[in-house]
Amino acid sequence: MLSIEECKKTLNKDGITYTDEQVKEIREFLYILADIDYRIFQQRIERERQNENETKVIYLNINQQNQNDDKESNSLHPGIYRRAS
Numbered sequence: 001m002l003s004i005e006e007c008k009k010t011l012n013k014d015g016i017t018y019t020d021e022q023v024k025e026i027r028e029f030l031y032i033l034a035d036i037d038y039r040i041f042q043q044r045i046e047r048e049r050q051n052e053n054e055t056k057v058i059y060l061n062i063n064q065q066n067q068n069d070d071k072e073s074n075s076l077h078p079g080i081y082r083r084a085s
Contacts, residue, residue: 001027004023004027011026
């Protein structure tokens, strides 16, 4: 936990002076916010771990699909796609 003096030094930079009681309240509030943020972060990490275990990846391999066909496939037609003269 940060000391009151460290917190006062940071808070009083903008020319606004805070009492020790105000600094303590601000510090406590920021620690509560940090705790909430950390818990949300931990929940997100846990959800991602669970989703990794449940996620199934389907790979699409066009070459594999072509191997099932008896004839060879060529996507370019030499008579239509030519260079302009």
